Structure formats: C-alpha cells, structure tokens
Amino acid sequence: MMRITGGENEMQTIISAAVYDLKTPLTLIRGLNDLMNSGKLDKKSHDLYVSRIATSVDQMQRIIDTISSLDKIIAKQQSLPIEPVNICQVVEEVAHQLDSCARDYNQKLIIKHGRTSAVVLSNKQALESVVYGLVDNAIKYSTPNSNILIRPSLASRRGFTRLTVRDKTVGVRKSDISRIMKTLGQTSSPNPAYGSNSGLGLYATMRLVESLNGAVGVKPVPGGSSFFVELPIAQQLSLYLPKS
C-alpha cells in the first residue's frame, strides 16, 4: 500500500495509480478489437464487444479527466472554476455511461431522487469524476445480481445537497474507512469477480470534493456500504421535485 506524503510525491503516486488503472480498459479494447477482426464473431457477440469497447473508452476518458482535475488542484495549486451544476443531471449522465458496465455484472443502477436542490456550486468535470468514481466503485465491489442505489437528497447540514451511493458488498469496517479515503495503492476487492484496482477513484473523490468545499464520507449499512458527498447548494429556489 502506498501512502501519500503530499505535493510532488502525491502527484507521482496518482499518476502511477492512473497508469495501472488504464491498463485493463486498454487490454480490453486491444483484445476485443483483435477478436472482432477475426471475422468469426456472431452479431450478438459483435454488438456486445462494440458496447464493451465504448465503455472502456469512457473509463479511460474519465481517468484522464480526473488526473487533469487533480493536476490543477495538487500540482498547480489552482482552484477549480466553480459554477452552478445540476447534480441530478450529472447523476443521470454518469448512470447512463455506467449502465452497460453494471449489466455486465448483473447489477442494476437505481436513481432515486429525493427532494433536493438540484443545482450545486461545483465544477462540472470534477463533479462528473466524483459521481463516476463513487458509482464505478459500487459496481466493482457489489455482489452480482444486486442493486446500487444512487440518491441525491437534501443534506442534514443546512445549505448542502447530499449524494448517496449505496452498494451491496461485504461491508466496510469502521477502521477501513479512513484508510480507503486517504491511501492510494493496489487493493484487492473482496469479491473475486472484480479484480483489483489502484484505489484512485475513491482517493480522487475525496480530493476533488475537498477542493469543491464539500465533504465526503462512508458508513457501513446492513448488507453493504453507503458512500456520500455533500456539496453547497447554488440556489435555494432550484428545488428538484421528483415526478410522482
């Protein structure tokens, strides 16, 4: 496990983690393309491979966007430009991108809008990375045939919107919580179906949310874990009312 010591070391560790995380989608794109060129695939397999290549490209793009945002706040010590962003819209877009990935693991992404302020003060690219990181983590660590619940709602803290992503995993021990959010390294996932990853997604979530003046946390819940981020509301009047 690599521990981050700040500044230059932090960015080097992040880049190493990103390089590691880029390898699986790269291997998939190269390999699926190789099999598609064999001319032996039936139409169903061909279409499935096209979909998996598209998902892998999205994953690579998201890793690059995340590194770009982290580079600004860590290496260049800049603030991310803050703008009003519709968090419900970001959730819908990210869920759409990751839907086929969840289906590959026989999981279902369920968005349940609570009564909330949809518009938060944030940075769109960074917020997309945050939501993608949380949902991707839930997919990787949840058991097959499970539901992943994504819920934007009002935070108990006045003036903040909360986004909760609840997964169905073996659960997170309290002692693991700070380690998960503060360390970066190759961690094995508890379910053998999902391989290993660098931990970059959750680490980036923590760093980006901090830079957006928000808060991030995780708590064990019966049958899984509940990750949440809280971000400042942009307009008190922008209430999102779920369709009845």
Added chain:
Amino acid sequence: MKILLIEDDKLLSAMYRDGFKLAGHSVVTSDSAQDSLNKLDKEEVDLIILDMFLPGRSGVEVLHELGSYADWQKIPVILMSDIPREDIKISDENLAKYSVTKLVYKPATSPTELISLAEGIVAD
C-alpha cells in the same frame, strides 16, 4: 487443447475465453486461487494461463501449490501480468522451477498472440 484460465477480471476472462473457444479449444475458467486448485482436482488440462494478481491468494501462491504436486508440476503455465517483466522481481530460474514457460505482459498481448503462444507450448 484444454486450458485452465485463471483471471479475476470478469470481462478480461470472458474475452480470453471467447478467443480460445473461437480457435476451437476448450476452456475452464476460474477467478481465484482456491477455486482454480479445486478445478484442477477435477479437470485434466493441457495448459494453465494464470493471472499474477488475484484477490486473496496471489498467482505466485498458486504456482507454489502447483509445484507441490507431481501431477500438476508437469502442466505448463503462462503467467500473465499487468506490469512489465523488468518490474517483476522473480528470476527466470524461479519461474522455470514452477513450470512457467512464458511470462506475458497483458496490455501488450492480444488474444490471438496468446492463443498462438499456448498452441506452440502445448505442441512442443
């Protein structure tokens, strides 16, 4: 040819499995060290393709287990890794001790190349 493919990433495993099947080979898949050893107890295979990084017990631990049983020692192994050869701190001699015929860097190896490699090893 019958292969035991030990790969924990579900999508990569499905891709390699499809490739070998399209090439007319039989594939038994496994996603963990313990499961792979259980399958080896029941199935006779010509070749093992083993991912170095598995959750729980690693691929290297699987190699140790394979080396402990006479029947399994004879099975050639292709070891696959996400990191390049120069960053893997295992000598060629030690790899050979565990019947590792070839170590491949996954991102640079297509399924077609892996299949050719496997066919060459089993034909020898």
